[in-house]
Amino acid sequence: NITPDHIGPIEHPSFEDYFYHKRLLMKNSRVVVINSDMDHFSVLKEQVEHQEHDFYGSQSSNQIENSKAFSFSATGKLAGDYDIQLVGHFNQENAVAAALACLRLGASLEDIKKGIAATRVPGRMxxxxxxxxxxxxxxxxxxxxxxxxxxxxxxxxxxxxxxxxxxxxxxxxxxxxxxxxxxxxxxxxxxxxxxxxxxxxxxxxx
The missing domain is CATH 3.90.190.20 (Mur ligase, C-terminal domain)
Structure with missing residues (x-):
């Protein structure tokens, strides 16, 4: 997600500078995965038009449905039901982003589901x-x-x-x-x- 952050005397002088450098990461990537519900999505969508990419969220076919505390369903490339230990809808969004990246790397949906179900991150929810x-x-x-x-x-x-x-x-x-x-x-x-x-x-x- 791109929100105002890392702005200060020893980091980025402004949000515009921060956003510019964030976009450089995408420019120098072979494949990008982007949340279509994030701020400034229209700018990023245009930028990656000619790159390999996956979108997820309400403006794409890869969406989250039936979101509960420790489970959710997905549509599109990830169609199926998922168990997750990390509470919070934003963690389900993170899981979908990671899953789309894993698909690009050749992982199977079965292994992706197992990975999401087993993942815990100390200090993250x-x-x-x-x-x-x-x-x-x-x-x-x-x-x-x-x-x-x-x-x-x-x-x-x-x-x-x-x-x-x-x-x-x-x-x-x-x-x-x-x-x-x-x-x-x-x-x-x-x-x-x-x-x-x-x-x-x-x-x-x-």
Missing amino acids: EVLTQKNGAKIFIDYAHNGDSLKKLISVVETHQTGKIALVLGSTGNKGESRRKDFGCLLDQHPEIQVFLTADDPNYEDPMV
Whole structure:
């Protein structure tokens, strides 16, 4: 997905510069897989017109249906039913993208289904259930877009009060901090604990 990120004094000076360099990755690739529901899809669609490519999402034949917590169905090249351990619709989208890439590499649908069902990623929507029924969701939500998706998943799968432990890595993507603040301002019901995370060369007390 392409959302404003990695923008700051030591990274990209603007979103336009970031978007340009993202597009260079596609220009220098033999095959690309793109989410048709992402922002700026029309620009990317035109760019890859003469490249080998696969699209997925609502503007393609490769779509997700019957999305549940730990399963989904797919249409198009990936037609079938899938089990998945990673909670969240965005993880199902990631799985479809990976599956389309695997098809391009010659993997069978059967092996792809087994791979998706077996995949767990430490620190990516990792769910720990406590004895009292409370759940801890661990995720490397490092920008506004990923934090928004994390909150959406938690609100869907957990009742009761929500507490969030959040930090922002030092010397990276300073725009993320504003995005965090703007998003959390929309969720006054969430109790927030700020941490220095990895301050790098920044003074966390400033």
